[in-house]
Amino acid sequence: MKQESLRGSGLSPFFVPEDFLPSRPSVKQDLNTDILIIGGGLSGLLCAYTLLKAGRGVTLVTSNTVGDGASRFCSGTVTGDGGVDLRTLRDTVGREQAVAWYRLAASAVEQLEKIISDTGSKCDFRRRGSFYYTSFPKEASALREEYLLRHHIGMDCRWMGAEECEEMFSFPCVGGLWMSDVGAELNGVKLCRDLADWITLHGGAVYEGSRVDVIETMRDGGYLCRCGEASITAKGVVDARGCEILKKRPQLGRRVTVFSIATEPISVFRGWPDHCLIKSRDDFSYLRTTSDGRILYTGELSASLTPEGRMGGIDANALCRVKYGNLEEELKEMFYGIPRIKREYSFCQSLVLTKKGLPYLGRDPQWKGLCYLYAFGECGLAGAVVGSAWVSRMLCDPKIQGPEYLTLP
Numbered sequence: 001m002k003q004e005s006l007r008g009s010g011l012s013p014f015f016v017p018e019d020f021l022p023s024r025p026s027v028k029q030d031l032n033t034d035i036l037i038i039g040g041g042l043s044g045l046l047c048a049y050t051l052l053k054a055g056r057g058v059t060l061v062t063s064n065t066v067g068d069g070a071s072r073f074c075s076g077t078v079t080g081d082g083g084v085d086l087r088t089l090r091d092t093v094g095r096e097q098a099v100a101w102y103r104l105a106a107s108a109v110e111q112l113e114k115i116i117s118d119t120g121s122k123c124d125f126r127r128r129g130s131f132y133y134t135s136f137p138k139e140a141s142a143l144r145e146e147y148l149l150r151h152h153i154g155m156d157c158r159w160m161g162a163e164e165c166e167e168m169f170s171f172p173c174v175g176g177l178w179m180s181d182v183g184a185e186l187n188g189v190k191l192c193r194d195l196a197d198w199i200t201l202h203g204g205a206v207y208e209g210s211r212v213d214v215i216e217t218m219r220d221g222g223y224l225c226r227c228g229e230a231s232i233t234a235k236g237v238v239d240a241r242g243c244e245i246l247k248k249r250p251q252l253g254r255r256v257t258v259f260s261i262a263t264e265p266i267s268v269f270r271g272w273p274d275h276c277l278i279k280s281r282d283d284f285s286y287l288r289t290t291s292d293g294r295i296l297y298t299g300e301l302s303a304s305l306t307p308e309g310r311m312g313g314i315d316a317n318a319l320c321r322v323k324y325g326n327l328e329e330e331l332k333e334m335f336y337g338i339p340r341i342k343r344e345y346s347f348c349q350s351l352v353l354t355k356k357g358l359p360y361l362g363r364d365p366q367w368k369g370l371c372y373l374y375a376f377g378e379c380g381l382a383g384a385v386v387g388s389a390w391v392s393r394m395l396c397d398p399k400i401q402g403p404e405y406l407t408l409p
């Protein structure tokens with residue numbers, strides 16, 4: 001086994017390069033910029049890209065390395081749906097807003113593809129079909145209702161009954177929802193690095209190893225941000241600090257720990273058509289293949305581990321071993337037609353789940369030039385893509401507001 005990050009704090013996933021250390025300058029002197037972006041994960045970098053495209057001046061500062069934070073551990077699955085079931089969302093935010101979010105999230109893959117082609121990013125982006133299934137007979141009718149709802153709003157999806165599922169997949173499913181080509185997979189860290197390179201090449205500035213802790217308003221309506229000993233003044237600010245915001249506002253989400261394993265490369269994916277993305281409705285788990293032929297399996301959600309590696313009274317290292325073992329055994333059972341499934345990498349990391357399952361984006365109610373984008377939730381990548389476009393528009397036009405259902409409570 002090459003990497004086993006038991007507590008998930010030290011080791012990076014296998015897809016993160018070994019030279020994952022700050023290599024860009026840090027903020028050492030006072031700066032003045034048009035828009036300051038705080039946070040160099042996918043949300044911040046995508047905002048910087050979009051704002052530069054809109055002709056704005058951009059400075060991005062991030063506390064460690066570009067692509068750190070959740071983006072470093074991201075499994076890179078974009079399913080092309082809204083993350084949360086449309087049916088569930090309809091019950092929490094109402095039909096109109098649920099449909100609005102679904103349409104927004106569905107556009108994320110296309111937007112991503114354009115950005116990747118424009119920036120020339122080599123982030124292993126591939127369009128994929130996606131399969132969303134249940135293996136519990138009592139859940140089949142709820143999933144079929146989900147299919148009907150999605151179909152009704154014009155999503156390109158197909159219902160697969162138990163027989164058809166059995167023909168295509170080697171694991172038991174009583175029903176599933178198939179969406180061809182609407183999903184995608186990518187390497188989040190590579191995308192972050194390529195975006196940072198593109199930003200600096202196109203007149204933006206990217207600083208690593210630089211924390212912004214205080215944001216103040218100035219008399220002229222601009223902002224003054226403290227970054228170590230230096231100050232940064234800006235006309236507008238994007239707060240894309242990721243889960244760090246929970247330290248200030250813990251009510252925004254719930255931290256959980258999620259476990260991932262990657263297998264040794266496999267040559268024939270028997271029982272797994274077209275390397276599609278697979279998501280279970282029965283628990284929080286999803287699977288994809290990687291560009292070097294591995295299976296990447298994420299799931300086994302648990303309460304959040306403490307930085308000291310404990311969960312309640314339990315030693316988390318023992319828990320991690322059990323979780324990684326469970327994932328490997330489940331994989332072997334699901335894909336019994338694949339002769340040699342062997343776990344090579346294991347890692348875990350905390351993930352933020354929100355009450356509605358949606359990201360947050362909007363404008364500060366008092367400081368109109370301060371926008372936030374926290375791409376939490378079950379489809380964080382889609383949130384980062386569509387959210388960054390929205391936030392950029394809000395900064396370019398003070399009349400534009402964020403969608404009400406995505407604004408902070």
Ligand SMILES: Cc1cc2nc3c(=O)[nH]c(=O)nc-3n(C[C@H](O)[C@H](O)[C@H](O)COP(=O)(O)OP(=O)(O)OC[C@H]3O[C@@H](n4cnc5c(N)ncnc54)[C@H](O)[C@@H]3O)c2cc1C
Pocket residue numbers: 038039040041042043044061062063064065066067068069070071072073074075076077078188210211212213240241242243244258298348349350351373374375376378379380381382384
């Ligand atoms: C294990 C795991 C698997 C995931 N898998 C998927 C998936 O398959 N599909 C999907 O859609 N989503 C997935 N996600 C979610 C996805 O990774 C995130 O939604 C996405 O990366 C958005 O990141 P972000 O930029 O908002 O935050 P982050 O990536 O956390 O970036 C925030 C950055 O801000 C920096 N920062 C924080 N505070 C400061 C400060 N004061 N000053 C300066 N910088 C600061 C941090 O160092 C960090 O680099 C996954 C997340 C995890 C943890």
